[in-house]
Amino acid sequence: MSNKPLQILTVSMSRHLTGHPITDVITKNWSQAPEDQVHRFNNxxxxxxxxxxxxxxxxxxxxxxxxxxxxxxxGWCIRGKPEYTVIFEDVIALCTEFIRVKPASKIFFCTGPDNLVEATLRNFP
Structure with a gap:
């Protein structure tokens, strides 16, 4: 097993909708994560x-x-609002295109801004 952190990209409209950049949300979420899990990921x-x-x-x-x-x-900001359905579909199309090239990669979803860690650990136990 490699000690290299797993590379996770979080795609969000947080800055657009709330004024908070997703990096701030990621930092806050992971500051509350179990210490033994934090170093497993580069978010x-x-x-x-x-x-x-x-x-x-x-x-x-x-x-x-x-x-x-x-x-x-x-992120939820992209998929949780009906008016952004077309954007969500376009984002998923790009992600699916990437997955075809790197099939071991995963596309996954959170239920809101406080769920990034849980969603990540659910997909990478």
């Missing part, structure tokens, strides 16, 4: 810009292609 946030959807999708595609992600957590 990187991706703030999806809801004001520039084509640009955000292009940037997400570049981010996905440029790193060997073990998991992609798609």
């Amino acid at each position: 990187v946030g991706f703030d999806f810009d809801g004001n520039d959807i084509p640009g955000a999708l292009a940037q997400l595609k570049e981010t996905l292609a440029g790193h060997p992600w073990d998991g992609i957590l798609v």
Whole structure:
């Protein structure tokens, strides 16, 4: 078993909807996680810009292609609002495209901003 941390990308519209960058949410969540789990993961946030959807999708595609992600957590802010269904579908299409290239990777979901750790540990026990 490798000691290298698992690479997790969290895609969120948190900054767009609440003004809080996803990195702040990740830091807060993982500061409360079991100590023996914290070092297993390298969590990187991706703030999806809801004001520039084509640009955000292009940037997400570049981010996905440029790193060997073990998991992609798609946040509640993208999938929990009916008006963002088209964005959610586009994000999932890009993530699925990435998974075809790296089939050991996982796409997973949280139930809200306080659930990032639980969602990650559920998928990487």
